[in-house]
Amino acid sequence: MSVEAGTEQERNIRCLIAKVGLDGHDRGAHVIARAFRDAGFEVIYSGLHKAPDEIVNAAVQEDVDVVGISILSGAHNTLVPKVVEGLKEYDAFEDTLLIVGGIIPDDDREKLYEEGVDAIFGPGTEMEETIQFVRQNVKR
Template sequence: MSADQKQRSIRCLVAKVGLDGHDRGAHVIARAFRDAGFEVIYSGLHKAPEDIVQAAVQEDVDVLGISILSGAHNALIPKVVEGLEEYGAFEDTLLLVGGVIPDEDKAKLKEQGVAEVFGPGTELEETIQFIRENAPER
Protein backbone atom coordinates (compact mmCIF):
# COMPACT_ATOMS: atom_id res chain seq x y z
CA MET A 1 0.00 0.00 0.00
CA SER A 2 1.45 3.39 -1.00
CA ALA A 3 1.71 6.41 1.31
CA ASP A 4 -1.10 8.10 -0.63
CA GLN A 5 -3.39 5.12 -0.03
CA LYS A 6 -2.60 5.14 3.68
CA GLN A 7 -3.34 8.85 4.05
CA ARG A 8 -6.77 9.35 5.53
CA SER A 9 -8.84 12.08 3.94
CA ILE A 10 -9.92 14.99 6.11
CA ARG A 11 -13.27 14.27 7.77
CA CYS A 12 -15.58 17.28 8.17
CA LEU A 13 -18.88 17.73 9.93
CA VAL A 14 -20.86 20.67 8.59
CA ALA A 15 -23.42 21.52 11.26
CA LYS A 16 -26.40 23.77 11.80
CA VAL A 17 -26.89 24.60 15.46
CA GLY A 18 -29.98 26.03 17.13
CA LEU A 19 -33.14 27.25 15.50
CA ASP A 20 -31.47 28.71 12.43
CA GLY A 21 -33.35 27.32 9.44
CA HIS A 22 -31.21 28.77 6.65
CA ASP A 23 -29.00 26.03 5.24
CA ARG A 24 -28.20 27.03 1.66
CA GLY A 25 -24.68 28.17 2.64
CA ALA A 26 -24.07 24.97 4.60
CA HIS A 27 -25.00 22.92 1.54
CA VAL A 28 -22.67 24.98 -0.67
CA ILE A 29 -19.81 24.51 1.82
CA ALA A 30 -20.49 20.78 2.17
CA ARG A 31 -20.40 20.32 -1.60
CA ALA A 32 -17.20 22.38 -1.95
CA PHE A 33 -15.54 20.34 0.79
CA ARG A 34 -16.58 17.10 -0.90
CA ASP A 35 -15.30 18.34 -4.26
CA ALA A 36 -11.99 19.20 -2.54
CA GLY A 37 -11.63 15.56 -1.50
CA PHE A 38 -12.80 15.84 2.10
CA GLU A 39 -15.19 13.33 3.65
CA VAL A 40 -18.29 15.32 4.59
CA ILE A 41 -21.10 14.69 7.03
CA TYR A 42 -24.00 17.15 7.20
CA SER A 43 -25.92 17.43 10.48
CA GLY A 44 -29.22 18.66 9.12
CA LEU A 45 -31.16 21.55 10.61
CA HIS A 46 -32.07 22.53 14.16
CA LYS A 47 -29.45 20.57 16.09
CA ALA A 48 -28.70 21.19 19.75
CA PRO A 49 -25.05 21.78 20.64
CA GLU A 50 -25.02 18.40 22.40
CA ASP A 51 -26.22 16.67 19.21
CA ILE A 52 -23.43 18.27 17.20
CA VAL A 53 -20.81 17.29 19.76
CA GLN A 54 -22.09 13.70 19.77
CA ALA A 55 -21.94 13.54 15.96
CA ALA A 56 -18.43 15.03 15.88
CA VAL A 57 -17.17 12.51 18.45
CA GLN A 58 -18.94 9.49 16.96
CA GLU A 59 -17.83 10.32 13.42
CA ASP A 60 -14.26 11.07 14.59
CA VAL A 61 -14.11 14.26 12.54
CA ASP A 62 -11.02 16.37 12.01
CA VAL A 63 -13.01 19.52 11.30
CA LEU A 64 -16.27 20.80 12.76
CA GLY A 65 -17.72 23.64 10.72
CA ILE A 66 -20.71 25.34 12.26
CA SER A 67 -22.95 27.48 10.09
CA ILE A 68 -24.96 29.97 12.11
CA LEU A 69 -27.04 32.91 10.96
CA SER A 70 -29.43 33.28 13.89
CA GLY A 71 -27.31 35.61 16.02
CA ALA A 72 -27.15 33.03 18.83
CA HIS A 73 -23.46 32.25 18.29
CA ASN A 74 -22.38 33.71 21.64
CA ALA A 75 -24.73 31.34 23.46
CA LEU A 76 -24.37 28.21 21.31
CA ILE A 77 -20.70 28.04 20.30
CA PRO A 78 -19.41 27.94 23.92
CA LYS A 79 -21.69 24.94 24.54
CA VAL A 80 -20.13 23.14 21.58
CA VAL A 81 -16.63 23.94 22.87
CA GLU A 82 -17.56 22.68 26.36
CA GLY A 83 -18.96 19.47 24.94
CA LEU A 84 -15.87 18.79 22.84
CA GLU A 85 -13.71 19.41 25.90
CA GLU A 86 -15.81 16.99 28.01
CA TYR A 87 -15.16 14.24 25.46
CA GLY A 88 -11.49 15.09 25.12
CA ALA A 89 -12.07 15.88 21.46
CA PHE A 90 -11.40 19.62 21.48
CA GLU A 91 -7.64 19.40 20.89
CA ASP A 92 -8.13 17.05 17.92
CA THR A 93 -10.92 19.01 16.23
CA LEU A 94 -10.48 22.14 14.12
CA LEU A 95 -13.51 24.27 15.00
CA LEU A 96 -14.70 26.74 12.37
CA VAL A 97 -17.70 29.05 12.37
CA GLY A 98 -19.34 30.50 9.31
CA GLY A 99 -22.19 32.91 8.87
CA VAL A 100 -23.19 36.42 9.77
CA ILE A 101 -21.00 37.13 12.80
CA PRO A 102 -20.45 40.74 13.87
CA ASP A 103 -16.79 41.79 13.83
CA GLU A 104 -16.86 42.53 17.56
CA ASP A 105 -17.83 38.90 18.28
CA LYS A 106 -15.13 37.25 16.14
CA ALA A 107 -12.28 37.84 18.61
CA LYS A 108 -14.39 36.50 21.49
CA LEU A 109 -15.19 33.32 19.54
CA LYS A 110 -11.50 32.82 18.78
CA GLU A 111 -10.64 33.27 22.47
CA GLN A 112 -13.14 30.48 23.21
CA GLY A 113 -11.39 28.11 20.83
CA VAL A 114 -12.78 28.78 17.36
CA ALA A 115 -9.89 28.51 14.89
CA GLU A 116 -11.42 30.87 12.33
CA VAL A 117 -14.65 32.71 11.54
CA PHE A 118 -15.69 32.93 7.90
CA GLY A 119 -18.26 35.52 6.88
CA PRO A 120 -20.44 36.04 3.85
CA GLY A 121 -18.46 36.42 0.66
CA THR A 122 -15.53 34.28 1.79
CA GLU A 123 -14.07 32.46 -1.19
CA LEU A 124 -14.61 28.70 -0.92
CA GLU A 125 -10.97 28.07 -1.79
CA GLU A 126 -9.89 30.24 1.16
CA THR A 127 -11.82 28.02 3.57
CA ILE A 128 -10.56 24.82 1.92
CA GLN A 129 -6.96 26.03 2.07
CA PHE A 130 -7.35 27.00 5.74
CA ILE A 131 -8.53 23.46 6.51
CA ARG A 132 -5.71 21.85 4.57
CA GLU A 133 -3.18 23.95 6.46
CA ASN A 134 -4.72 23.60 9.94
CA ALA A 135 -6.58 20.30 10.22
CA PRO A 136 -5.04 18.12 12.92
CA GLU A 137 -2.84 15.30 11.67
CA ARG A 138 -3.78 11.88 12.97
Protein backbone atom coordinates in the same frame (compact mmCIF):
# COMPACT_ATOMS: atom_id res chain seq x y z
CA MET B 1 -1.53 5.78 -4.05
CA SER B 2 0.31 2.63 -3.07
CA VAL B 3 0.92 1.73 0.52
CA GLU B 4 4.16 0.17 1.70
CA ALA B 5 4.14 -2.60 4.29
CA GLY B 6 3.94 -1.21 7.79
CA THR B 7 2.47 2.17 6.83
CA GLU B 8 -1.11 3.33 6.86
CA GLN B 9 -2.77 4.99 3.92
CA GLU B 10 -3.66 8.57 4.82
CA ARG B 11 -7.41 8.99 5.14
CA ASN B 12 -9.34 11.93 3.79
CA ILE B 13 -10.06 14.89 6.02
CA ARG B 14 -13.41 14.23 7.72
CA CYS B 15 -15.68 17.24 8.24
CA LEU B 16 -18.95 17.71 10.07
CA ILE B 17 -20.94 20.66 8.73
CA ALA B 18 -23.45 21.57 11.42
CA LYS B 19 -26.46 23.84 11.77
CA VAL B 20 -26.85 24.68 15.45
CA GLY B 21 -29.93 26.09 17.15
CA LEU B 22 -33.07 27.39 15.51
CA ASP B 23 -31.34 28.79 12.44
CA GLY B 24 -33.23 27.39 9.45
CA HIS B 25 -31.19 28.94 6.65
CA ASP B 26 -28.90 26.20 5.36
CA ARG B 27 -27.91 27.29 1.87
CA GLY B 28 -24.39 28.29 2.98
CA ALA B 29 -23.95 24.98 4.80
CA HIS B 30 -24.88 23.10 1.63
CA VAL B 31 -22.52 25.22 -0.48
CA ILE B 32 -19.54 24.62 1.83
CA ALA B 33 -20.39 20.92 2.19
CA ARG B 34 -20.34 20.53 -1.58
CA ALA B 35 -17.09 22.53 -1.93
CA PHE B 36 -15.44 20.38 0.76
CA ARG B 37 -16.67 17.20 -0.93
CA ASP B 38 -15.37 18.39 -4.29
CA ALA B 39 -12.01 19.12 -2.62
CA GLY B 40 -11.79 15.48 -1.55
CA PHE B 41 -12.93 15.83 2.05
CA GLU B 42 -15.38 13.38 3.60
CA VAL B 43 -18.40 15.44 4.61
CA ILE B 44 -21.16 14.72 7.09
CA TYR B 45 -24.05 17.19 7.24
CA SER B 46 -25.92 17.45 10.54
CA GLY B 47 -29.22 18.69 9.18
CA LEU B 48 -31.14 21.61 10.66
CA HIS B 49 -31.91 22.61 14.23
CA LYS B 50 -29.28 20.62 16.10
CA ALA B 51 -28.49 21.21 19.75
CA PRO B 52 -24.83 21.70 20.67
CA ASP B 53 -24.71 18.28 22.37
CA GLU B 54 -26.02 16.61 19.20
CA ILE B 55 -23.25 18.23 17.19
CA VAL B 56 -20.63 17.15 19.72
CA ASN B 57 -21.95 13.58 19.77
CA ALA B 58 -21.89 13.40 15.98
CA ALA B 59 -18.36 14.83 15.85
CA VAL B 60 -17.09 12.29 18.37
CA GLN B 61 -18.95 9.31 16.89
CA GLU B 62 -17.85 10.12 13.35
CA ASP B 63 -14.25 10.88 14.45
CA VAL B 64 -14.15 14.08 12.44
CA ASP B 65 -11.10 16.27 11.96
CA VAL B 66 -13.14 19.44 11.41
CA VAL B 67 -16.38 20.81 12.81
CA GLY B 68 -17.81 23.59 10.68
CA ILE B 69 -20.68 25.44 12.32
CA SER B 70 -22.96 27.48 10.09
CA ILE B 71 -24.93 30.02 12.10
CA LEU B 72 -26.97 33.03 11.08
CA SER B 73 -29.36 33.27 14.02
CA GLY B 74 -27.30 35.62 16.17
CA ALA B 75 -26.95 33.00 18.91
CA HIS B 76 -23.28 32.31 18.16
CA ASN B 77 -22.04 33.66 21.53
CA THR B 78 -24.25 31.15 23.34
CA LEU B 79 -24.23 28.08 21.10
CA VAL B 80 -20.65 27.93 19.81
CA PRO B 81 -19.12 27.94 23.33
CA LYS B 82 -21.43 25.03 24.22
CA VAL B 83 -19.99 23.05 21.30
CA VAL B 84 -16.47 23.89 22.50
CA GLU B 85 -17.40 22.81 26.04
CA GLY B 86 -18.77 19.51 24.77
CA LEU B 87 -15.71 18.77 22.65
CA LYS B 88 -13.54 19.42 25.71
CA GLU B 89 -15.67 17.06 27.83
CA TYR B 90 -15.01 14.28 25.30
CA ASP B 91 -11.30 15.17 25.04
CA ALA B 92 -11.89 15.89 21.35
CA PHE B 93 -11.24 19.64 21.37
CA GLU B 94 -7.45 19.54 20.93
CA ASP B 95 -7.76 17.24 17.90
CA THR B 96 -10.62 19.05 16.17
CA LEU B 97 -10.38 22.12 13.95
CA LEU B 98 -13.38 24.33 14.72
CA ILE B 99 -14.52 26.78 12.09
CA VAL B 100 -17.59 29.01 12.03
CA GLY B 101 -19.37 30.43 9.03
CA GLY B 102 -22.14 32.97 8.86
CA ILE B 103 -22.83 36.49 9.89
CA ILE B 104 -20.68 37.14 12.94
CA PRO B 105 -20.35 40.80 13.96
CA ASP B 106 -16.78 42.07 14.27
CA ASP B 107 -17.38 42.84 17.95
CA ASP B 108 -18.13 39.15 18.66
CA ARG B 109 -15.24 37.56 16.78
CA GLU B 110 -12.53 38.02 19.43
CA LYS B 111 -14.69 36.32 22.07
CA LEU B 112 -15.26 33.34 19.79
CA TYR B 113 -11.53 33.08 19.08
CA GLU B 114 -10.87 33.18 22.83
CA GLU B 115 -13.40 30.37 23.29
CA GLY B 116 -11.43 28.20 20.88
CA VAL B 117 -12.76 28.87 17.38
CA ASP B 118 -9.91 28.46 14.88
CA ALA B 119 -11.40 30.57 12.07
CA ILE B 120 -14.49 32.55 11.17
CA PHE B 121 -15.59 32.85 7.54
CA GLY B 122 -18.22 35.40 6.61
CA PRO B 123 -20.36 35.88 3.53
CA GLY B 124 -18.32 36.31 0.37
CA THR B 125 -15.36 34.21 1.52
CA GLU B 126 -13.87 32.35 -1.42
CA MET B 127 -14.36 28.58 -1.13
CA GLU B 128 -10.70 27.99 -1.94
CA GLU B 129 -9.67 30.16 1.04
CA THR B 130 -11.70 27.99 3.39
CA ILE B 131 -10.46 24.75 1.83
CA GLN B 132 -6.82 25.85 2.05
CA PHE B 133 -7.29 26.93 5.67
CA VAL B 134 -8.61 23.48 6.55
CA ARG B 135 -5.81 21.68 4.71
CA GLN B 136 -3.13 23.81 6.35
CA ASN B 137 -4.57 23.72 9.88
CA VAL B 138 -6.20 20.32 10.37
CA LYS B 139 -4.94 18.96 13.70
CA ARG B 140 -4.15 15.34 12.94
